[in-house]
Amino acid sequence: MIDDEVDLTAALAEYLGDAGYDVVTATSVATGGAVLAEAAVDLVVLDLSMPGGGGLDLLRTLRTGAAKSVPVLILTALAEPIERVVGLELGADDFLVKPVEPRELAARISGILCRLGMETRETVPFERATVDLTTSRLLRHGAPPERLGPGEVVLIRIFARNPNRVMAREDLLEAAPANSLDANDRSIDTRITRLRRKLDTDAIVTVRGHGYMFVPPVPDLPAGATGDIDAPEEA
Known part of the structure; x- marks a missing residue:
């Protein structure tokens, strides 16, 4: 989860942890990119507006690099339709606008992973x-x-x-x-x-x-x- 809103990220990470996910957080594009370069992840939850670079730039990098198959869910306060369109055109798998209900975020994550055959829940x-x-x-x-x-x-x-x-x-x-x-x-x-x-x-x-x-x-x-x-x- 790459997002500079520390309190929000901590709360969502705790909820997702309770739902059975292992969550790694980063507060900038640079630290998020470093994590992705070092560890294999199943999915990225990505904010678009962060210090030191935008989430769309990181998404472009992901889609042209070794992690191009990693699914990405955009979670952002930027609700303009153009942001949604550009994010999806660059290869995002889903798009949510803040504030978000933690249960909906968990459901969207589960849905993406299930569609890709990466998660089967009973x-x-x-x-x-x-x-x-x-x-x-x-x-x-x-x-x-x-x-x-x-x-x-x-x-x-x-x-x-x-x-x-x-x-x-x-x-x-x-x-x-x-x-x-x-x-x-x-x-x-x-x-x-x-x-x-x-x-x-x-x-x-x-x-x-x-x-x-x-x-x-x-x-x-x-x-x-x-x-x-x-x-x-x-x-």
Whole structure:
């Protein structure tokens, strides 16, 4: 991330770090160019207006040098259409105008890397949040990413890979034993209750007498529309 706004860069770098990225920052074109010359990076977030040279000059250099295939996302306060056009014509992969929502920046970065086959993330959407299983993070609109424990990730992955299927308590406990970071939980029921509360979801339902089932949420599902259900009668 090459930007001379130190406070903004630090805040965005912290957010992206929580989202699972390793971020290196530079405050000028010169220091940014030095970093790019020494280290292999997957993507550059580039400001256009900085002391000691403009971001467009660095972009021109990148597109004609050894790092010409590195994707570049322009992030700048210069909102004039000509800046956007020139940046894209020089080979920028995306363009964002400050101020920017950190979650949007993370989504744009992920989108670029996914399109280039450099990143594949396994995500599970819930009613009011999304779980990124690749980075073990819970993502909510307007909130910083929240780290999930190994046991929580295992449970979410099991449910996501077995939608609309009753999962017995014994199977869940065997797959996600309580000796993970969730070791203080006394039973799978307690852990499921805590997980549902953390996810703010009704999509993990109790099947009385059998276990739990993940019913993938649908758009505009009213809160409380899913809940405890009775197990189907056996043939």
